[in-house]
Amino acid sequence: MHGHRRAYVRRGSGPALLLLHGLGCDHTTWAPVMESLARTHTVIAPDLLGHGESDKPRADYSLGGYANGMRDLLTVLGIDRVTVVGHSFGGGVAMQFAYQFPERAERLVLVSSGGLGPEVSPAIRAITTPGFHQAMSVLAAPGLRHVTTAAMRLLASTGVSQLRDLDEVADIYDSFKDPRKRAAIAHVVRAVVDWKGQIVTMADRAYLTEAMPMCVVWGAEDQVIPVTHASNASALAPTARIEVLPNAGHFPHKDHPERFAKIVRDFIRSTEPSHHDRERWRELLDEGASVSPIQAQAGSSPLTPVHSVRRAAGA
Structure with missing residues (x-):
């Protein structure tokens, strides 16, 4: 696409799942859960540009550029709508994709995601x-x-x-x-x-997720991005479902693959896909956030690392 080779893996059939890996990784990070998820879904796991078997040109490596690339890949594959699952940096790409192309994102699953606070490993x-x-x-x-x-x-x-x-x-x-x-x-x-930490944050646009089912999964012992960022997500998107897994680090999908796959399947089964309402989107943009990003961040409190903490309608 656009003159650059884009590598990806496609498995299974059914509703589509787009799995986005983290910084420096590639599609193989999803190997422990890919076959399980592919029993019920069409799983698309790309190597992001600059990673894995995809080309590594001098190019646009911004979140927006990656979101555009995922839209184009899905278009080539004939897939209109997906549940987006993003790990670490891939979580930032997932959030950007849902923001830029809300008509193509049904749900959002953030796994030890970037973009939820400034702290990050040295x-x-x-x-x-x-x-x-x-x-x-x-x-x-x-x-x-x-x-x-x-x-x-x-x-x-x-x-x-x-x-x-x-x-x-x-x-x-x-x-x-x-x-x-x-x-x-x-x-x-x-x-x-x-040098101060993460620059890009979802805090200023979190209010746009009101109609987007969101699940946040974190390892309680994450040494890369602190688990307290899961509580930031809860404060910024109060309807989000939060899952904190004990005895798990920055890769909870690898530490507990069966548990992770079950969380994703249960989340999809128990939520209705988002349907983009252009007029409501305009109203939200016009109204802006009811709570400032700074207040939202300051008002959050760390989650206790427990087997599962859920916040969702009906959960």
Whole structure:
């Protein structure tokens, strides 16, 4: 599309699910849940531009650009409407897609998502520093890269909860051997993060989700984006269903794949798809948010990490 190769996986049949991976990952992050979800749904799992098997050009790596790319991919595949599931950075893309193309988004599932508060791990903030590309060219040299990734995977296998995500981090680190990917990732991060943390937030547009069923899933022990951001989502979108999974880190869909797939299926089964009302959308834009983003953020309180916390009509 538009001269660039876009890789994706398609599985199953039925109502469509669009699975959007996080920063530095690719479609394989969804492997633990893809087959389960494909039993009841058409599952589309792309490699975002700059990731995986998709091209890594000098291009637009903004959230808006990614949302446009997903619209075009779905159009090529003949899919009009989807439930969008976004993990981490992919959550930001999912929110942008639902905002730009509300007529094509039926529901929104955010998984340890970006865009719900400023806090983010120092490792991601480091990518925004001027010397990142040059430093990674040294750190990604074969010998050092192999030793470091092996150490990360060994630490991940120890069973220490704070280290559980290092196997995924090792895969991301290993992929940085490709200078095109390093450059693409740097462009992506600089569009949404600076040295203070996340720049882009849904806070100023959360009121537009009033007719969009939303589910937020988080790992209680997330070391990348704090679980307190789940309570930010609850404050910004009071009808959202919130699921906090114990003994899970930044990749709850990998830590508890069966539980995650059940949450997604139950959420879809128990909610009606959003139908875009152009006139109501105009009214909402005209009225604006009833509570300022700052008040909403200040008024939120951290969620207690429990097996499940749900806030939804009838739940």
